[in-house]
Amino acid sequence: MKDFDAVLRNRLVVREEAGLLRALRQAVAPIDFTSNDYIGLARSPALFAAIEQKLNQIPSPLNGATGSRLLSGNAPYTEAVEATLARIFFGDAALIFQSGYAANVSVLSAMPQRGDTILCDELVHASIKDGMRLSLAKHHNFRHNDLQDLEERLQRATGQVFIVVESIYSMDGDTCPLEPLVALAERYGAFIILDEAHSTGVMGEGGSGLAVALGMHDKIAVRIYTFGKAMGIHGACVVGTHSVVEYLVNFARPFIYTTALPPHSIAAIDCAFAYMQEHGAPLQQALRDTIGYFVQQVQDLPHVSGNNSAIQTALYPGNAYVRQVAREWQAAGLDVRPILSPTVPAGAERMRICLHTFNTREEIDLLARCLRVLPAAGP
Ligand SMILES: Cc1ncc(COP(=O)(O)O)c(C=O)c1O
Structure with a gap:
């Protein structure tokens, strides 16, 4: 058992020395520019309540x-x-x-x-x-x-x-x-x-x-x-x-x-799509507005993608450099994560920014300021 542990530890040390050790963390800062909850459904109390209600209506309910x-x-x-x-x-x-x-x-x-x-x-x-x-x-x-x-x-x-x-x-x-x-x-x-x-x-x-x-x-x-x-x-x-x-x-x-x-997940799928039938168009428009505002704030910055999706990137080549950028942004209150090589090719290390309907204009202004402060072309 001890030997097996040593084998695993050696491999983890190699990872750590390469600066690539992964670890489970909670949100690193209060302002969410990381989650995939683009239109806020994960945090929607109305959807939560609809799922709860639906679960109570399922005939012969099961826990699994x-x-x-x-x-x-x-x-x-x-x-x-x-x-x-x-x-x-x-x-x-x-x-x-x-x-x-x-x-x-x-x-x-x-x-x-x-x-x-x-x-x-x-x-x-x-x-x-x-x-x-x-x-x-x-x-x-x-x-x-x-x-x-x-x-x-x-x-x-x-x-x-x-x-x-x-x-x-x-x-x-x-x-x-x-x-x-x-x-x-x-x-x-x-x-x-x-x-x-x-x-x-x-x-x-x-x-x-x-x-x-x-x-x-x-x-x-x-x-x-x-x-x-x-x-x-x-x-x-x-x-x-x-x-x-x-x-x-x-x-x-x-x-x-x-x-x-389990039935709970099926009810969640059912309710989330029912919710989208009713509220989808304004939510999608709100996301487009958020993206449009972000793109406007950063259009002069060549290292920022400025595309028309909720996923934006800002290039900071080199694992050490992009990690330093992440630490500074996190200290400023942004929950953002660096994407390192080899997840992306070496030289294309980046900050990945997810935009949401619930990100306020002030939060995006703060993000835009962070994008301006650090040099864009290498450490
Ligand atoms: C393009 C793409 N396909 C599939 C998946 C996997 O989906 P899930 O998280 O539901 O397993 C992801 C998740 O990161 C993804 O980005």
């Missing part, structure tokens, strides 16, 4: 699902909520997962087969990368949002080709060029898998995401929506044809071999 969806863990309520999700996301069918991580690992590990090729944007989320590692298909990155590089790879790809992209990228906050991407995929007979984690809730009617907002949902083979970000709750769903859902029920190991979500 009691088993996998394929055994005792299925319920009419879960299927009814999936039917609602399918309607919201304009799909034939939807399948709920415990998390976006489980959904992505499921889709990527189960769908592409030996002999197939997965081409994914180099900046896709770790859950997509982990799913690809479990797949027997070949997989290659293409340069971020670079359709020319993608096309060159499409020309060389063998078997059925899957293109994997995100609607809004989690580290850069930029948007995937979905319309030309769909045209390119169609030319090469490739299927698109689209992760809508950061657009669920913030875009599209009722929070239905980018593909629906652009009317392109029918052109995407598989869409993944997550509920732990703008929806303020937890879980995810995969949307596609009935065959997509039936296939996952049969082949997706993270779906099959795990206890289903």
Whole structure:
């Protein structure tokens, strides 16, 4: 036992010496520029009350699902909520997962087969990368949002080709060029898998995401929506044809071999989307206003992304430098975290800033002042 501990300790020391040791922390400062609660649903008392009320209305309530969806863990309520999700996301069918991580690992590990090729944007989320590692298909990155590089790879790809992209990228906050991407995929007979984690809730009617907002949902083979970000709750769903859902029920190991979500989570999903049907448009507008105000304050700063999403970045190259910036901002009252390499490529270390409907103008002014104070080009 002691020896095993020493092995683990050695590896942790290596991490620590590289300045990369992770640790669980509470909020580091009072002003939230870190959470994914973009439109404030996680902290909404009205949504909390709606979920509580719904839980009391569920016929024959249970504390837990009691088993996998394929055994005792299925319920009419879960299927009814999936039917609602399918309607919201304009799909034939939807399948709920415990998390976006489980959904992505499921889709990527189960769908592409030996002999197939997965081409994914180099900046896709770790859950997509982990799913690809479990797949027997070949997989290659293409340069971020670079359709020319993608096309060159499409020309060389063998078997059925899957293109994997995100609607809004989690580290850069930029948007995937979905319309030309769909045209390119169609030319090469490739299927698109689209992760809508950061657009669920913030875009599209009722929070239905980018593909629906652009009317392109029918052109995407598989869409993944997550509920732990703008929806303020937890879980995810995969949307596609009935065959997509039936296939996952049969082949997706993270779906099959795990206890289903409890009724509480299903009620939360139900209520969060009902809430969005009613309040989604003004919340999305409030977020656009916050983003617009932030961009206005920082438009002369070349190290700040200033894009049109809730995720903004400010580059401070070098792990030591970006950590120093984070400490100073945190001391000023901002809950912000540095993104270090190798999570992002060396030289692209950055402060990641999440904007919210509840961030006041004064808070954004303070953030803008912090962005101005420190030198932008290296320590
Ligand atoms: C693009 C993307 N996909 C998937 C996930 C995973 O979603 P979840 O937190 O629901 O597991 C995340 C979360 O960080 C993400 O950013």
